[in-house]
Amino acid sequence: MKRILTLILSLVLCCCFGFMLVACNNTPDSTNPPPSGEIESPEKPEEGTKPEPPEKPDDETPSADITKPTPNERQTIYLWDDDKIPSWRGNLNSNDPADFRPHILTYPAQGTIKGAVLICPGGAFQFKSMQPEGYSVAQRLSALGYQCFIVSYRLSPYSQAESALDLARAVRYVRYNAKAYGIDEKDIAIVGFSAGGILCGEHALNWKGTVSPTKLDANYKPDALDGVNADIVAVGHIYSFYGRLSVSNNNVETLRAGNLPPTFYAYGTRDPFYSQFNQNVEASKQAGVTVESHIFENQPHGFGAGNANSNWIPLFDTFLTNIFERN
16 A cells, blocks of 8 residues: 555656646747747737728818919919818809909019019909909019019909908918029019009908918818918009008008008099098008108009009019018
């Protein structure tokens, strides 16, 4: 019996030793890690599945998908895609084509490039007087070395502020492409005729800098171009003024608060708004605005690019040249 008990005890001891040996052999050796790529993560995805891509941030600014400039050729450049225009309810004015949307028409500078001028034809916000206050002006200014852009903005029943969204966008486009146009990005001026000048004033008072279209349209999604500064270095009022249609804004404090750039006025003594032009000139001066004004005897409203008795373009050229050279 004693021999049997001794034999059983020996067998048990052998089994325990064998189990311990196997366990020790299965313990990872820190001095000999497994080959690279063989370590599995605790939660390895199933075969055939791909990890989810990282989500884009909600506030990512979309690109401005607009026509690229060809500075040596005339272009029609639409300022937004059809479905991205802020505060847009379609073309509401029969004086524009049915498929109208805000755009600019380019007139390349000839000779040495001096800077850029954006031109806003007038027409009481009911139409745009494109030939005498757009094409003719762009031809003459481009011949003097200015990259010219005629702004075809939206008309009534859109508000003055909504039309100003188009001008601000045009300024941003030109500044964004300043290198392509061969200009210093600071050398951008705007000039307008009658209602077009009022539009220029609306821009200078309320829509320059980085004011966003979301001020009027909370649903608008700003793109990269909306982050570009819309400042201008000069305003041209050709038979026009700061104010609204037919009514000049002669509030000195409002004009002073607008931090307005140097302003050029040109108008005739036979214009029905002659007295209002005079008042606006004086109010602008009192507000601390640098003002240059030219009054043409016996000239009516609407002389456009000028004539022998209202040749304002050479005067405007000198005015802009002095400003651009100081920038």
